[in-house]
Amino acid sequence: MRKLRNIAIIAHVDHGKTTLVDKMILQGHLFRNAASAGELILDNNDIERERGITILSKNVSVIYKDYKINIIDTPGHSDFGGEVERVLNMADGVLLLVDAFEGTMPQTRFVLQKALALGKKPIVVINKVDKPNCRPEFVNEQVFDLMFTLNANEEQLDYRTVYGSAKQGWMSNKLGERTDNITPLLDAIIDDIPEPARVEGTPQMLITSLEYSPYVGRIAVGKVTRGTLRPGMNVTLAKRDGVTMVKTRIKDLMTFEGLGKSKAEEVPCGEICAIVGIEGFEIGDTICDYDNPEPLEPIAIDEPTMSMLFTINDSPFFGRDGKYVTSRHIKERLDRELEKNLALRVEPGATADSFVVYGRGVLHLSVLIETMRREGYELQVGQPKVIIKEIDGRKCEPVEELTIDLPDEYSGKAIEMTTKRKGTLVNMVSENGRTRLEFDIPSRGIIGLRSNLLTATAGEAVMAHRFKDFEPYKGEIEMRSNGSLIAMETGQAYAYAINKLQDRGRFFVSPGDEIYCGQVVGESTREGDITINLTKSKKLTNMRASGSDEKMNIAPAVIFSLEEALEYIKEDEYVEVTPKAMRLRKILLDETERKRAAK
Known part of the structure; x- marks a missing residue:
């Protein structure tokens, strides 16, 4: 039995978490040749590489001393919140990665809040301390304040801080003391993150993620929370509705080794594994004992906040470059997406060949459209609309927390543009020639704001937002007025x-x-x-006059x-x-x- 640690990595977009995981894999001497090409190993789908963001969470493992560390890379955008909530269920602790210059950002806050609420123990990594004008001590204070406001308990607030640069491949326990590798971080994980609890009894595993293989079909991924699983075992699949029970059996079991998977003869309690051979499962179902099944609590997923109309392409140029153009193709593709994309919902549209797709935001839905387009689909998409709900007899709409970081001289312009769209200024901090503005703004107001802001600030504004809550309707917003x-x-x-x-x-x-x-x-x-x-x-004409051309x-x-x-x-x-x-x-x-x- 190897000793286990399960951790999830939390960070804002572009703070270097995927780079750090890559370095940890290298420290385990697994992929000397693959990484010498300088490519990111984890962000392996084209859209992730182009945008430099993580969309799908991924599982890898690193062997260090005689420990096996399972690492789960989480998406930073709140649009992919459906991914985050599932993933944190598998981890026993989290690495909170923060940029030494930018500090804590809205999306860090989003995932951290989820992790602290689930009682996970954090280790704070202040990354990019090699940058000029970085301020690691200030950022460390900022992290403490953030955890305090998110109601962290005493144990969570007593966290360890590691400083370093993931890109250059070093970490240290002391600020200003440079080392030549990242072992201080791996040691911190082994010392501070608790070992998964070993619970004896009948097997229980919550399915928190799924993979697809063209050879064996859908593969269920999750953490065994009680008992032991073995290949060939008869089990019950308890559906997330709490009523339906399906008798089935496990064909094969795999655990994560490095970037791949290897077959396992048995999977003990606390280990993360992949199961082959279970039919018709959904994320949130439980695999439990054959004779007396006891399902676990299914995962609660945040609701969608936006909807868009998807319909077939009926323009005069349809079918010129796409392979899949009919409504049947689009419906089948959306049904496939529903299996793994938890925060997505699809309903039939007003006409037979249209569908209303609900998601967490414009980014969430545009990544789906971009993926479909690359697979050879042709479709037309309508204007994104926010979901309006009736709460206690009042009309309510989704409201987001918006942060804008920009040079001082443009702050007036940004405030004017945001308040026009019913944004309320909550906080304003200015230092080193840059101002950070924080607003509460309806989701409707964010649509189209980014491009206008970039134009007004000569491309200098950095904008980030996260869903806050449904609040009473704020009234009409003046959108694009030009025809x-x-x-x-x-x-x-x-x-x-x-x-x-x-x-x-x-x-x-x-x-x-x-x-x-x-x-x-x-x-x-x-x-x-x-x-x-x-x-x-x-x-x-055959007449020519000087200056006419x-x-x-x-x-x-x-x-x-x-x-x-x-x-x-x-x-x-x-x-x-x-x-x-x-x-x-x-x-x-x-x-x-x-x-x-x-x-």
Whole structure:
């Protein structure tokens, strides 16, 4: 029996947690050659690498001395809260990783609050102490204050602090004393994190995560909380509703070794394992004794706060580059996503080929859309809408805590923009030429705020937000007031036409792009939509006059990312997403129909 430690790593986006886990794996001498390429081992899906964020939690293990340390990498964004809550159930302690310059951020707070409430013991790691102008002592004080406000108990407040730089691969117990490896951190884990409790009796395991393999199907992952599991054992699958019981048997058992898994003859209490051969399970179900099953309490998941309409692509350009275009394809894909994405809900839409998808925020839903697009799906998505609930007879909406970090000279502008969207300034701190503003703001107000803020602050603002609670409705919010420029005909956009119309607004298409009637090709300078013809070329005559062919200066087209496009569109518009293109369009393509509907 090896000695065990189960830890989860908590940190704000981009504070270096995935880099740290990679270094811990290297310390266990497992992957000398893989990591020499300089790639992150853990963030292995393309979207995670491009955005530099963790979306799916992952399990790895490190062997150090004669201990096995199971490490669970958690997502930092509150949009992936569904992932976080499940993962913390498997850990016995947490590593709280904080940037020595930025300090505690809203998302650190989000996961830490969950961990402290579950009674997990923390170790604080102050990372990036090699950065210029960092302030580790101040940050350590800040962490203590944060834990205190989150109602940590005496034992949790008596935490150990480790300083270091994950990128350079060293950690130390004392500030200013540099070492050449990260063993001080591994020693701290062994000394401070409690061993998982060994409980004798009939087996119990809560399924907290799942993996999929094309060979054996769905694999259940969780921590054995009582008894021992063995391959070939007959067990009962107790569903999360607390009523349904399914008799089944375990085909194979695997434990996490390094980055992979290895088969196990038995899994003792406290170990994290993967089970093959259980059919039809959901996250939150319990695997328990065959004869007298005792289910565990299922995981409570935060509710969705946003909804979006997904529908088939019916634009004139449909089916050009996608492989899956029918509503049946989209429905099957959404059903598959529901199996592993806990915070997601799908309901049928108003028409037969549309679906209303509920999620935790624009990022949560846009990652799903981006994944589908890369798999070859074509679809159209409507404007994100927040979920309005009735609580005690009052209309309530989701409210978020918003933090904006920006240079001093732009703070007035940021406050003006946020209060216009019904934000309330809660706190304001200024130091070293930068100001940090904290607001309570309705989720509706955050939609589209990021791009406006970046424009107003010359790209300097850093914005982070997390869901707080449902509060009474705050009233109407003035959103984008400029109208759209709409294409009048299908064809190719000509430089000649764009040049002549540049005073009308800014364009989203470049000369030579294919456009169709009803596509949104730009933003007007004033209110109200304008229909324009970009497919008009210059009429050629055999007469030439000096100066008639002056050269054209065309401003470059505005290119949206998927989130920006979703936040930009109005209620009567869709974002059309295909594997190779992303276009904005009006729901009604025909101008006469639009005028009729407006009446």
